[in-house]
Amino acid sequence: MYRKGKWIFVLPAFMILAMILYPFGVGVYYSFTNYRLIFPVIRFIGFRNYIDAILSQDFWYSLKITVFFTAMSLAIELMAGIGIAHLLSRKFKGIGIIRLLVFTPMMIPPVISSMIWKTMMAPDGVLNYLLSFLGAPKIQWLSSSDIALFSVALINVWIYLPFTTLILLSGLESLPQEPFEAAKVDGANSMQIFSYITLPLLKPFIILVILFRTIDSMKTFDIIFSTTKGGPIDSTRVLQLAIYEEGLKWNNMGYALSEIMLLWLMIYLFSQVAFKSFFGKGASS
Amino acid sequence: MRKGLFIFMIVLLLATMTFATFNWRKFAGQTITVLFVKHPFTEAILPYISEFTQKTGISVSFLVLPETEYWDKLNIDLSSGQGSYDVFMTGPSIEWQHAYAGWIEPLDSYVKSSELTSPDYDFEDFYPAFTAANRWNKKIGGGLGEGHLWAIPVMVETSILAYRKDIFDKYGVKVPETYEEWRKVAAELAEKAKSENIYPVIQRGARDITSIQAGYYTAFSTYGAKDFDENMNCTINSPQGVKITEIWVDTIKKYGPPDWTNVTWFDLMERFASGRYGMVVDCDFFAGTYENPKKSKVAGKVAYALPPKGPDGAIRSNIWTWALSMNARSKHKEAAWYFIQWVTSKEMLLRSALYGNLDPVRKSVWENPKVVEMTEKWGGGTWRKVVTQMLEKYAAWRPTPQTELIAMWTRWIEALHEIYEGKATAKEALDKAAKDIDKIMERAGLK
Structure with a gap:
């Protein structure tokens, strides 16, 4: 009885796997067709969509923007995350409340946060008002094609910084105390301790953050859709947004799916390479 | 004759019978x-x-x-x-x-x-x-x-001109009747009504097809421009198209809010109701909001006029x-x-x-x-x-029938953004957009 029944425990996992794999398979199939939402005739056209996508300037442009967006977000998040995690790892009065407050952005739905930021980033919004005390000129946060990408990356950082901080904080708290004590005994200053002990020990957690946040940022849609919709001009038209427009707004489903597959492939390869190069050959996902 | 009358009576009777007995419960x-x-x-x-x-x-x-x-x-x-x-x-x-x-x-x-x-x-x-x-x-x-x-x-919604009558009257500014006058009136408001702390104009401008559909399309059609010729070549870059687009974007850039490229129809409505704008050519039924003192600071201060006329004196408002x-x-x-x-x-x-x-x-x-x-x-x-007047005479759905309107208009609004940011002149931006739109049509097999 005990032996016979054990497959039941695997069943949910299989079902979930099937529910992921089936749509994925259908997506792969349609990416090789001329599927347009409004034309019922679906024909197999081989790699045509993939070739079109790779040859189109739009695809590479959107990819470039997506990579910029991701890199900007990640750089700020990592630096600020390590700093904040360090502060939060100290013990002092009121730390409980501060920790709670720091994590609130994560509890607000990203779309709502983005709408609030859109209002704050308006030319006469709160942000420019505050900056005016520093004598700064009015910044066109979301309405200049030169700055908008940076602004949406900032919103991305604001929303997901708590996540980064959380991982790094739990990393910091799990570190063994011995190396630190030894370093102090040896007379290392705090800068040396940070760069020669904290950072190397924290590496697995930093890599975790890089992996998660790269994948997430590459897939960003909600923040941009609820602020700039890809504009001004097409300065924030990241790949996810381009794919959404192509597939659902312009009805070119087959083509859009081929772009999704290319994006998926890139993210997959990145995570494999990142994982292996950081953790060595023994580790694998 | 009598037979005819008889048949007429029968038909009339039958007609009234069906009238009386239309069966709403058939299904x-x-x-x-x-x-x-x-x-x-x-x-x-x-x-x-x-x-x-x-x-x-x-x-x-x-x-x-x-x-x-x-x-x-x-x-x-x-x-x-x-x-x-x-x-x-x-x-x-x-x-x-x-x-x-x-x-x-x-x-x-x-x-x-x-x-x-x-x-x-x-x-x-x-x-x-x-x-x-x-x-x-x-x-x-x-x-x-x-x-x-x-x-x-x-x-249905048509595009009309809503303006702040209190401010127009106070500074003796005339209601614009053409798009050239619209630009001039905006300039006048900027100069004379400085102390009111308003932007003379507001229009939709977000990267969204509704930014093309209302005020802009009304101006575009009114000026005699068309989206396509009979062979489905994109003609948004025709001389009329370029001229009105130049007037439109230039006026908004000089006399509108600096974040025009983010203004959706909803922002436009809320903002005009907030009292910080002089005039707007957009949806007529927003008056329901403007005139509602609970939602608006301009209730009772706004008057409405026909949208500006084209060079031929005609008005061709687009609708939704x-x-x-x-x-x-x-x-x-x-x-x-x-x-x-x-x-x-x-x-x-x-x-x-x-x-x-x-x-x-x-x-x-x-x-x-x-x-x-x-x-x-x-x-x-x-x-x-x-x-x-709009309902009876001036309003109609103007775009040329085709299936790629969303892709096309998205490309179009990008061109307006380019002009707004000074990255291209109206002619350059629309030429480039028209070429891309032709490609969209070819790709969809419509050309």
């Missing part, structure tokens, strides 16, 4: 599913749906979605061929795609059928321009207002009209038609208009004393006068 027991957009029309109709079920015995289940989600959900469902929704809200450019794909049912035969349509439905009561907007013969590049009727309109279509895959077409018929009846459209679903598409609703009473004081009486 009792059936269930239909309706997909609604979140919109004042929907809010007005939903409370009465139980009345429809009582009257007809047809049960209605429905789903209401916000507009951004609505089209995606609808298109995916229609393309799957499931027929999940028997009736859904739609509009002219969307109908072109749906009709082309064969997803929606032509409604002419239903309207004409005396068995399926109550004699007091009175189709002639609809303003012709708005039923024409929902008619198309499925020929790319033309045939608008011809062929089958694909949907029945439930509301929400309408109801029937799914070609519906398994309860007659019941679905009963629902469409009931919703678009004089009675229901009147109720929805009184709730705030403006402008009416039926003449009888527009002229109903209650609607007159609700609207006649807006803008000191100017609103009603202007909108009556």
